[in-house]
Amino acid sequence: MANNYYEATGVLMLDQITPVIKALFSTFALDESYPCHGQAYIARTAETSDPQWLDVQDGLEDLANQLAVLLPDKDERSIPLLLTLLASHFGADKDEELENLIEHHSFEDAADLGALFLIASCFDDGHHLAAIQFEGCWYCSKPRLFEFGGHGCYLSREVCVYRTSSEILQFGEQLRKAIITTDIEQASALLALETASLLTGITDEQFRLDLQRRVAERLAQVPMISAS
Incomplete structure (x- = not known):
């Protein structure tokens, strides 16, 4: 037991x-x-x-x-x-x-x-x-x-953030499946939801909206860093 x-x-x-x-x-x-x-x-x-x-x-x-x-x-x-x-x-x-x-x-x-x-x-x-x-x-x-x-x-x-290790395991598995099947729509949706969950923890609505726009701008401007 x-x-x-x-x-x-x-x-x-x-x-x-x-x-x-x-x-x-x-x-x-x-x-x-x-x-x-x-x-x-x-x-x-x-x-x-x-x-x-x-x-x-x-x-x-x-x-x-x-x-x-x-x-x-x-x-x-x-x-x-x-x-x-x-x-x-x-x-x-x-x-x-x-x-x-x-x-x-x-x-x-x-x-x-x-x-x-x-x-x-x-x-x-x-x-x-x-x-x-x-x-x-x-x-x-x-x-x-x-x-x-x-x-x-x-x-x-101002902000509330909560994460569990099981959520990371689930996210990694879902993202892997999307990559293997070259399902870019699913992969992008997963990343968008992950980012949105972080943004939701910000209580100031106007700051949250401004930050969302700025994050989108930075993703378009900053070159991707290799995982290696």
């Missing part, structure tokens, strides 16, 4: 650890003393730190109590309700991204950093969280085929 695991580490890039940061990220083994210089360690480990939305709810309830936010009875509380009440406290009740998150996110199972980053950005109590860098891996207790992989993500208000 083989066991599968997932573990990851990363940093919060911010000015200081505040009650909001503790409420949202304490369950990620938050360590404000390392590595310092505007960064705080976070982790998700298989057997000691596996952050769930239920853990985040506990943190949000503690935060609300600290801020003297009036809460309903325990059995009536939920993450959407807590976020709505705290949004009003922090003056973020008109933020469209937060409203969309509260309305559509399931808030079940593992807590995801993208949602937590948005919440922290809206509830800024002096932490000034600028970005999250996170890198993780999947592995198996037996060396089984394709049971090992990794990913990295960079999250900020």
Whole structure:
């Protein structure tokens, strides 16, 4: 019998650890003393730190109590309700991204950093969280085929980038097939989609459109570099 695991580490890039940061990220083994210089360690480990939305709810309830936010009875509380009440406290009740998150996110199972980053950005109590860098891996207790992989993500208000090793394998296989069959339409579509996925991570729409045009210009101007 083989066991599968997932573990990851990363940093919060911010000015200081505040009650909001503790409420949202304490369950990620938050360590404000390392590595310092505007960064705080976070982790998700298989057997000691596996952050769930239920853990985040506990943190949000503690935060609300600290801020003297009036809460309903325990059995009536939920993450959407807590976020709505705290949004009003922090003056973020008109933020469209937060409203969309509260309305559509399931808030079940593992807590995801993208949602937590948005919440922290809206509830800024002096932490000034600028970005999250996170890198993780999947592995198996037996060396089984394709049971090992990794990913990295960079999250900020300006740009969000996420890639997994399995996506690279799939992309390489699809591109190879297109090249073997001399299907230039398929090959160009794959490259265009890969570039578009990177551009989509840029939140400033006008900058994204300008950048798209500039990238197209550069591809037409710059000579190709040999893979060798």
